[in-house]
Amino acid sequence: MSIFEYAPAPESRAVVDIASSYGLFIDGEFGDAADGAVLKTLNPATEEVLTEVAVGGESDVDRAVRAARRAHDKVWGPMPGSERAKYLFRIARLLAERSREFAVLETLDNGKPIRESRDVDVPTAAAHFFYYAGWADKLEHAGLGRDPRPHGVAAQVIPWNFPLLMLAWKVAPALAAGNTVVLKPAETTPLSALLFADLLRQAELPPGVVNIVTGARETGSFLVNHPDVDKIAFTGSTPVGKRIAREVAGSRKSLTLELGGKAANIIFDDAPVDQAIEGIVNGIFFNQGQVCCAGSRLLVQESVAQEVVERLKARLSTLRVGDPMDKNTDVGAVNSAQQLERITRITDTGAVEGATRWSAPCELPDRGYWFAPTVFTDVSTAHTIAREEIFGPVLSVLTFRTPAEAVAKANNTPYGLSAGIWTEKGSRILWMADQLRAGVVWANTFNRFDPTSPFGGYKESGYGREGGRHGLAAYLQEGAL
Amino acid sequence: MSTRLEVRKTYKLFIGGAFPRSESGRTYEVRDAKGGFLANAALASRKDARDAVKAARAAQAGWAGATAYNRGQVLYRVAELLEGRRDQFAAEVAAGEGLRAKEAEAVVSAAVDRWVWYAGWTDKVAQVAGAANPVAGPYFNLSVPEPTGVVGVVAPQRSSLLGLVSVLAPVLVTGNTAVVLSSTDRPLPAITLSEVLATSDVPKGVVNILTGRVTEVAPHLVGHMDVNAVDLTGTVGADGVSWAELEATAADTVKRVVRPGGESEPDWTVTPDGPRRILAFTETKTVWHPKGI
Numbered sequence: 087m088s089i090f091e092y093a094p095a096p097e098s099r100a101v102v103d104i105a106s107s108y109g110l111f112i113d114g115e116f117g118d119a120a121d122g123a124v125l126k127t128l129n130p131a132t133e134e135v136l137t138e139v140a141v142g143g144e145s146d147v148d149r150a151v152r153a154a155r156r157a158h159d160k161v162w163g164p165m166p167g168s169e170r171a172k173y174l175f176r177i178a179r180l181l182a183e184r185s186r187e188f189a190v191l192e193t194l195d196n197g198k199p200i201r202e203s204r205d206v207d208v209p210t211a212a213a214h215f216f217y218y219a220g221w222a223d224k225l226e227h228a229g230l231g232r233d234p235r236p237h238g239v240a241a242q243v244i245p246w247n248f249p250l251l252m253l254a255w256k257v258a259p260a261l262a263a264g265n266t267v268v269l270k271p272a273e274t275t276p277l278s279a280l281l282f283a284d285l286l287r288q289a290e291l292p293p294g295v296v297n298i299v300t301g302a303r304e305t306g307s308f309l310v311n312h313p314d315v316d317k318i319a320f321t322g323s324t325p326v327g328k329r330i331a332r333e334v335a336g337s338r339k340s341l342t343l344e345l346g347g348k349a350a351n352i353i354f355d356d357a358p359v360d361q362a363i364e365g366i367v368n369g370i371f372f373n374q375g376q377v378c379c380a381g382s383r384l385l386v387q388e389s390v391a392q393e394v395v396e397r398l399k400a401r402l403s404t405l406r407v408g409d410p411m412d413k414n415t416d417v418g419a420v421n422s423a424q425q426l427e428r429i430t431r432i433t434d435t436g437a438v439e440g441a442t443r444w445s446a447p448c449e450l451p452d453r454g455y456w457f458a459p460t461v462f463t464d465v466s467t468a469h470t471i472a473r474e475e476i477f478g479p480v481l482s483v484l485t486f487r488t489p490a491e492a493v494a495k496a497n498n499t500p501y502g503l504s505a506g507i508w509t510e511k512g513s514r515i516l517w518m519a520d521q522l523r524a525g526v527v528w529a530n531t532f533n534r535f536d537p538t539s540p541f542g543g544y545k546e547s548g549y550g551r552e553g554g555r556h557g558l559a560a561y562l563q564e565g566a567l
Numbered sequence: 568m569s570t571r572l573e574v575r576k577t578y579k580l581f582i583g584g585a586f587p588r589s590e591s592g593r594t595y596e597v598r599d600a601k602g603g604f605l606a607n608a609a610l611a612s613r614k615d616a617r618d619a620v621k622a623a624r625a626a627q628a629g630w631a632g633a634t635a636y637n638r639g640q641v642l643y644r645v646a647e648l649l650e651g652r653r654d655q656f657a658a659e660v661a662a663g664e665g666l667r668a669k670e671a672e673a674v675v676s677a678a679v680d681r682w683v684w685y686a687g688w689t690d691k692v693a694q695v696a697g698a699a700n701p702v703a704g705p706y707f708n709l710s711v712p713e714p715t716g717v718v719g720v721v722a723p724q725r726s727s728l729l730g731l732v733s734v735l736a737p738v739l740v741t742g743n744t745a746v747v748l749s750s751t752d753r754p755l756p757a758i759t760l761s762e763v764l765a766t767s768d769v770p771k772g773v774v775n776i777l778t779g780r781v782t783e784v785a786p787h788l789v790g791h792m793d794v795n796a797v798d799l800t801g802t803v804g805a806d807g808v809s810w811a812e813l814e815a816t817a818a819d820t821v822k823r824v825v826r827p828g829g830e831s832e833p834d835w836t837v838t839p840d841g842p843r844r845i846l847a848f849t850e851t852k853t854v855w856h857p858k859g860i
Contacts, residue, residue, distance in 0.1 A: 213703065229695065231841065324821070331818030336811020343821065502850075519854045529856040536702035540710050544850045545795070546821040551851050554700050556710065566828055567800075567844040 092406075095413040097200045102187045104194075104277070107138040110146055110300060111283035113153035114293025120145045125302065127276055130197035131410050131419040131454040139276045142299035147268070147308040150297040154239045154266040155314055157294030162266050163236070167223030174219030174261060176289040181212035181254075184285060188278055192250055193410045195277040197419030197455070198373055200411050210535055211254035214553075217537035218258035221558055225263065228555055234562045236264035237340055238316035243306045243330075244279075245322045246272035246421050247376040247477075253279055255552045256319050257296060258537075263561035265317065267296045270309050274422045276300040307333075315339060319560065321378075324475075324501075324546050342550025342560045344378065344542055346475040347503030349524065350496035351381030351532060354489075355390045357508035361530065362394070363401050366481070369506060369532040371405065371459050374420055375479040378547075379504035381532055383472060385492050388485045395463055395483060402446040402459050409451070417479060420455040429457050429478030435470040436462045441482070467498055475501070489514065493521040502544030506532045525551070577607040578754075580615055580778065581761035583622030584771020590614040595779070597754060600665030608754050611779035616746065616787045619775035623717045623744040624793050626772030631714045631742030635690035641768045642686035642739060648763045649679045656756055660728050663753035677836055678732040684838065685736035685845070692741060692842050696849070705858040712849035714742035715823055716795035719788035721781060723801040727753035729835045731760065734798055737844040739773065746794070747776045748785060751805065754778040781805040789817040796823035796848050803827045823848065 107124065109116040123141035128134065142150070162170065181188065185208045192203040225234040240260045244252040249271060260267050271279035283298050299305060303326075310318050310330050320330050321344040334341050351369050353362050369381025386394050410418035420426045437443045441462040450456040457478055465472050465482040472482045486492040496505055505524040507515055515529045525543045528534060535541065540556035542548060550560045577594055579586040593610035609615075630638070649656070653675050661671035693711050700708040718738045723730030727750045738745045749757030761776045777784060781802060789797050797817055802810040810827055817824050825847050 231843075328818050328821060331821065332815045335814035335818055335824075336809070338826075345821070515856065519852075525850060525852060527852065527854045529854060531706070531855055531857050534702070534704070534706065534855050536700070536704070536708070538700040539702050539708050539855070540698075540700070540851050540853050542851070544715075544852075548821060549823055554710065555698055556851050564843060565840070566833065567825065567839065567847060 092414055094409070096409065097190055097193070097411050097413060099190055099194060099411065102191045104137050104191070108140065108276070108280045108300070110140045110142050110150070111280065111298040112146070112150045113297065114287065116283070119143055125273065127195060127274060129194050130421050131451070133453050136194060136277065139280065139300045142270070142301040142305040142308070144308045147299055147305065147312060150268045150299050151239055151312045151314050153294035153297055154268050157292060158238055158266040161292045162295050163264060167225060167264070170261065170264065171219045171222035173289060173291055174215050174222060174258065177285065177291070178212050178215035178219060180285050180289055181208065181215060185209065185212065188250055188281060191281055192278045193418070195275045196246065196249060197410050197421050199415040199418040200413055201415065202373060207248055207251045210537070211251045214254040214258045214537040218262040218558070221259075222262040225558070225562065228558055230559050230562050231565050233565070234263070236561060237563055238265060239314060240265040240267050240317040240319060240561065241309045241312065241315040242267060243270045243309065243320045243322065244272060246275040247373060247378070249275040250278040250282065252321055253282060259552070259557050260561050261295065263558060265561055266294060268309060268315070269296065269298050270306045271298065271300055273302040310334065317561065319550075320344070327548060343548035344550070344552060345546060345548040346501055347378045347380070347543065347547050348383060348473065348475050348499045348501045349379055349381045349504040349506065350383045350385050351506035352385045352492050352496060352508065352518070353387060353390065353394055354509035354511070354514065355387040356510045358510060358530070359390075359394065359397065362508040363397050365506065365508060365530070365532040366398055367401055367405070370481045371417055371479050372533050374417055374457070376421060376425070376477050377533065379526060379533065381504070381506050382476060382481060384481055384483045385495055386483060386485050388487050391483070391485045395461070399444060399461065402461065405446060405448070405459055407446070407448040407450065407456070407458060417459060420457050420478060423455055425477065426455040426457060429476055429480065432470060432474055432476045433460060433478070433480050439469045439471075441465045441469055441471060467495060473499065489518065493518065497523045500546040503547035504528065575606065578609060578758045578778070580609045580611055581765065581774070581776040582615065582619045583625070583775065584765060586761075586765070589779070590618070597752070599662040605662060605755060608758065608778040611748070611777035611784050613784070613787045615777055616784050617791070619746040619777055620717060620788070620791050620793055622772040622775050623746050626770055627714070627716055627742070627744045629770055630744055630773045633742070635693070638740070638742065639686055639689035642689065642736070643683065645763060645767045645769060646679055646682040646686060648767055649682060652759060652763060655759055656728055659755040659759060663727050663755055664725065674729050678729045681729065681732050682736050685740055688740050688842055688845055692845055695842060696846055700853070707856045707858055708853065710851050710853040712741060712846060713852050715848045715850055716743060717793060718743045718745050718848050719791070719794045719797040720745050720747045721785055721797070721799055721801035721805070722747055722749050722757060723832050723835070724750045724752065724804045725832050726835045728756035730801070730832065731757055733835050734800055734844075735774065738798070738848050740845045741849050743848050744773045745775065746788060747774065748781060748788065748801070749776055749778050750801070751780055782807045785813055786816060789813045789822065790819070792820055794822065796825075798825040800825060800827050803830070803832050
């Protein structure tokens with residue numbers, strides 16, 4: 087199949103003003119880090135430096151936590167839930183109103199296609215605030231205890247793959263439950279959080295209720311280890327999640343973790359093939375595969391494996407890889423040089439260990455961080471590419487004969503975040519859904535997200551849920567067991 | 568007339584429905600609150616803990632796969648058997664915890680009632696903790712609680728029956744299986760409970776009970792890669808045990824950890840305020856499916 091000719095349709099970057107430098111947002115004010123440290127943030131599609139942001143040190147983190155504590159004790163804690171709700175509704179509305187600005191900034195800083203930041207990241211972020219706003223004055227009706235109380239100060243550390251959306255997943259329920267927040271955005275994608283700080287000023291959220299401390303890994307470590315933090319929410323890699331859990335051990339801090347995954351996307355011989363192909367593509371190439379719940383292991387029933395792989399390759403050959411600001415683009419840039427190195431390193435083990443590598447024929451730009459959509463066949467469960475989270479646009483195809491074998495292979499991983507099932511047989515879907523050890527099971531669909539729908543993992547994919555009534559529970563004290 | 572010489576018992580472990588001696592061959596003396604000899608108990612080793620985890624894992628899918636109604640019936644049947652052994656439990660609680668006869672009887676009553684309370688939760692907890700989520704699109708979306716898997720339970724040191732029941736029953740309700748490390752100094756009610764379970768309808772391996780030292784066995788339970796969650800409530804007052812260190816070990820495998828609630832054992836006579844202890848050992852699974860014609 088030949089690719090359609092098309093003219094570029096670039097989104098304008100004029101809708102967003104990027105300042106030459108950004109400070110830390112603490113107690114309602116932007117200010118430099120105490121030691122003046124800064125880091126540069128790049129556009130991963132061009133390697134152009136976008137701006138400089140402050141790197142929060144120990145004293146900056148301490149100042150932010152103290153501001154959050156003050157705001158909790160004096161303002162946000164005593165405030166009636168109905169008033170908190172209105173602030174959250176305001177934030178939701180402002181996000182929707184400024185959505186184009188946020189979408190463009192997110193794509194510039196992250197490298198994801200503008201189509202995704204515009205149609206998924208930003209509207210879903212706004213929807214999260216809208217959903218949790220309504221909980222703020224209904225906490226006692228959530229079935230989470232008779233006297234639901236916030237933890238106090240919530241420390242939140244978020245990743246670079248969905249910078250604004252992860253902010254919304256964390257900040258919205260925290261504020262609705264009555265906590266105040268110190269948020270540490272990812273090192274490579276701080277800009278949408280800083281624009282969000284500007285939005286908070288516009289919403290006239292009281293100072294100190296949300297504090298945003300940019301920086302790198304050390305900044306996050308200062309934050310989670312601060313003695314006056316009551317609750318920690320982390321989304322990121324399993325190794326870092328384990329480290330945080332060790333650091334928090336023995337304290338009274340409450341912890342929720344949303345970590346890595348190696349999801350199985352299971353295709354039965356009676357699956358609707360056209361839909362399944364779209365689901366496979368969405369499952370692993372959405373956001374360049376930099377998704378913790380990505381369907382990175384394709385399990386295909388043996389009798390249809392050849393057909394599915396052929397049709398998948400044909401479909402991948404039509405994906406448009408390139409300029410993330412182009413509204414036609416399907417696959418954008420990898421977020422950083424470091425991530426590209428990781429994807430390349432793990433992917434290189436595939437052929438060495440005996441799998442067959444195929445990459446979509448596409449021209450990659452000269453500058454920036456790029457990786458062509460790649461599929462491995464002849465993969466065994468022992469291969470590195472079938473076990474380790476690659477966090478990139480790389481799919482490993484394995485086969486199975488019986489449903490029981492599919493379940494055994496799908497569950498054969500320390501992770502348990504998500505899974506996909508494709509079949510027209512309803513009873514098989516429900517049986518499979520019961521057997522799969524994963525927090526989210528998508529049947530005849532993949533990578534769907536909604537503010538009302540709990541998201542989170544089994545096993546080493548973490549604990550706690552985000553989204554829905556369950557996500558609210560993470561921000562309220564459990565009380566005695 | 569000469570007094571009859573009593574037959575002293577050496578108790579064993581309870582693993583996979585059988586009563587093996589400790590693989591280490593070791594035993595220790597169990598004494599009453601005044602220091603008098605009660606019995607010999609097996610001193611569990613690392614190997615015993617591993618065997619118990621293996622048995623618990625083997626039993627887990629079957630127990631979780633039973634209907635909630637069936638689990639409720641099986642657990643309620645245990646309460647019936649507990650009731651039938653009232654006198655033995657009361658004597659063991661009185662001796663071990665230094666309670667008067669009336670106090671010990673009250674403890675046994677509370678323990679049986681607690682077991683019944685939890686048994687009734689099996690077919691309700693999914694209705695209370697699950698959700699039909701109104702997503703913004705044409706999708707069916709349902710969240711349900713599922714058992715976490717194999718749970719390591721450090722049972723309370725002081726409250727050897729009521730405390731034990733209060734931490735074990737909630738683990739079993741949703742379909743988890745358990746490896747229980749009993750109170751070190753007061754293991755007899757746990758041992759008698761294992762005899763009750765062995766003659767009940769609870770499938771073998773669903774509950775495994777080890778007697779021994781918390782310092783020796785607990786680190787192997789919290790470090791075991793095939794244990795999904797640990798309840799450290801019973802580490803309070805256990806000799807030389809740091810729950811902080813155990814929690815740090817558990818972090819290496821992202822285990823779910825229930826910390827001790829405070830510096831001393833909770834008041835186990837209070838009926839739990841809701842199913843939170845059950846839910847601490849569950850995972851929420853959310854299933855999506857498109858709607859269409």
